[in-house]
Amino acid sequence: MRLRIATCYGLTGVLNAAWGATLPATDARLDLGAGRLGVLLMALAVGALVAMPIAGRLADRWSGRRLLRWTxxxxxxxxxxxxxxxxxxxxxxxxxxxxMLSGGLNVALSLQAVDVERATGRPVMATMHGTWTLGAVLGGALVTVGLRLGLGVQSVLLAFAAGLVVAAVAVTRDLPSPAAAQLSDAVLVEERRSGLMVALGVIGAAAFLTEGAATDWAGIHATRVLGAxxxxxxxxxxxxxxxxxxVRFVGDPVRARLGPTATIRYAGAVATGGYGLVLLAGVIGTARVGTAMAGWILAGAGMAVVWPVVVSALGSSGASGRRLSTVTTISYGGGLVGPAVIGAVAARAGLPLGLLIPAVLAVVVAGAAPVVLGRYLRSGSGGSRGGDSEARRCDETGRPPAWVRGRSM
Incomplete structure (x- = not known):
């Protein structure tokens, strides 16, 4: 089951690359410009935000497995x-x-990854998202190769669609359902933590906005601002x-060693430094593209584990499909609406100024996310010490979750 869900994450990453990595070429094909690109990204956000709450309710009615297959x-x-x-x-x-299709698919993936983590008693969320980014890397590389070979962007997109259809049908055929472990009443406290869940959604939104800025604007920044x-x-x-x-493939053991709050604190700090380099690239005279690329690399490394840590905390608390989809909607909303807002700012004041938005939010993640996450974890464990309270929540056997057993309490 774990391999199947990881493969679904990978295919979704390829799908995302088919959109994001071809966006500069689509911009050139239709002569869109920053203003129209902003409208497009807002349209993407509207579709996803409409679909996500519906997907959560369908998952509670149908099961996450069936939702994943169809989406x-x-x-x-x-x-x-x-x-x-x-x-x-x-x-x-x-x-x-x-x-709309992407929004429903992202909710389905989160729910199935939570089920796998509950069933195995091991942290897998960062690895799942690592598989997603591996798919995005593969997809982005294939787009680059196709464009370098002289294929038109339309041909590249059609080839992606054909391959994705074949792979999606194959991986979702007879998709098994994990035998999820039961959660004790002690961790089923989501009703008492609604405010903190919303706050976690806001932290996720900040993280996704910084990621979405790279997905939708890194290439445009390189071509229109830096001249690539x-x-x-x-x-x-x-x-x-x-x-x-x-970073995501090493994120689970890092989180098990450092604890979730310290992990997010360091992640936000690294991403802040990365966006500093991206902004610097627009004003220096030499090595502009190289400086920007180094900045995007640091931003990617920093934001890699923020959402996996957030959704893992929700999953370990027994959040329902509806509530998890609510947090997902808030979080993905930041990643979808944010780049559109960046586009609106870019159309009026230039893209470098628009990229100040994710830079500031990276600072917010570094400063506020550890506090919010620590309070959420303490609320489910009787007020244990800081972010490490995650280690004190017990499963139905009365022992801490598997990914924190053996860690110093």
Whole structure:
């Protein structure tokens, strides 16, 4: 089951790359500009935010497994919509549909990853998201190769859609359901923690906005501000996700060693430094693209584990599909609406000023996320010491969760 869900995450990363890594080339094909790109990203956000709460309720009614099967199969051919759009206006409508499909798919993935973590008693969330970013890296690399070979962006998108459809049908056929461990009444306290859950959603939104800024604007920043060609713009996107992939695959043992609050604190600090370099690249005279790429790499490394830590905390508390989808909606909303807001600022004052938004939010993650997460974890464990209170929550056997057993209390 774990391998199947990880593969679904990987395919979703490829799907995301089919959108994000081709965006500079789509911009060039339709002559969109910063203002129209901002409208497109807002359309993507609207579609996803409409679909996410519905997906959570469907998961409670149908099961997360069934939701994942249908959302992945429906989202796989979505790049066709982008490829065939003849104008910015038609593309906007296509992107709304793309956003709805992606929003439902992201909720389904989170719910299934939570089930795997409960069933195995081990931290897997960062690894799952690492598989997602591995798919994004692969997809971004394939886009770069295709564009370098002279293939049009429409041909690249159609090829992605064909491959994704075949893979989605294969991986979701007879998808097994994990035998999730029961959670004790002591951790089923979500009703008493509604305010803190919303706060976690806001932290997730800040993290996703910084990630979304890279997904949707790193390539555009390289081409329009720094003067790189579209293929190099795609390479910047890929470098960001390479960094995320590496950190996410080591994120689970790091979290088990440091604890969730310290992990998020360090992550926010690294991302803050990365955005500092991105902003610096726009004003220095030499090595502009290299400086920006180094900044995006640090930003990717920093933001890699923030959402996995948040959703793992929710899963260990026994949050229902509806409530987890609520936090997911708030969090992904930041990642979807934020880049559109950056586009609106960029259209009026320039993209470098727009990128101040994720830079400031990276500082917020470093400062506020450890406090919010620590309070959430203490609220479910009788007020234990700081962020390490996660280690004191017990499963049905009366022992701490497997990923903290053996860690110093």
């Amino acid at each position: 992945l199969r429906a989202a796989a051919p979505a790049p066709v919509l982008v490829a065939l759009a003849p104008s910015a206006e038609v593309l906007t409508g296509a992107v709304v549909v793309f956003g 060609d579209p293929a190099v713009g795609s390479l910047v996107f890929t470098a960001f996700f390479v960094a995320m992939t590496v």
